[in-house]
Amino acid sequence: PDSVVFTVDAMEQLGDRFEPFLNYLLEGRPQVVVHCEPIYEFYREDSLFDYLAMLYHSGRNYLIGYYSALRALAAKGRIEIIEARRMYYGDLYNEGSSLVVWRPH
Numbered sequence: 436p437d438s439v440v441f442t443v444d445a446m447e448q449l450g451d452r453f454e455p456f457l458n459y460l461l462e463g464r465p466q467v468v469v470h471c472e473p474i475y476e477f478y479r480e481d482s483l484f485d486y487l488a489m490l491y492h493s494g495r496n497y498l499i500g501y502y503s504a505l506r507a508l509a510a511k512g513r514i515e516i517i518e519a520r521r522m523y524y525g526d527l528y529n530e531g532s533s534l535v536v537w538r539p540h
Contacts, residue, residue, distance in 0.1 A: 452498040474533040488529040
């Protein structure tokens with residue numbers, strides 16, 4: 436309960452199979468969770484660069500749906516999302532690190 440969880444590009448290979456880890460975090464109730472991960476939901480379909488990144492991201496089976504799951508938990512009052520933003524940092528294919536900070540209630 437007095438811990439902090441910090442991930443950096445550690446979840447990207449989970450694709451849509453993040454649920455066991457998310458449940459582990461919820462059960463462990465750390466003080467705060469900080470993610471620097473590729474977040475599919477931050478891309479915009481109306482941007483060519485983002486659209487291409489979405490294709491690359493999905494083709495590589497990178498983390499997808501995690502931020503949506505966090506938002507659903509926040510809507511139910513189970514967690515608080517403290518910060519969630521795009522860092523606009525990456526390469527020609529995708530943004531490897533966006534920031535999401537949250538804590539369980």
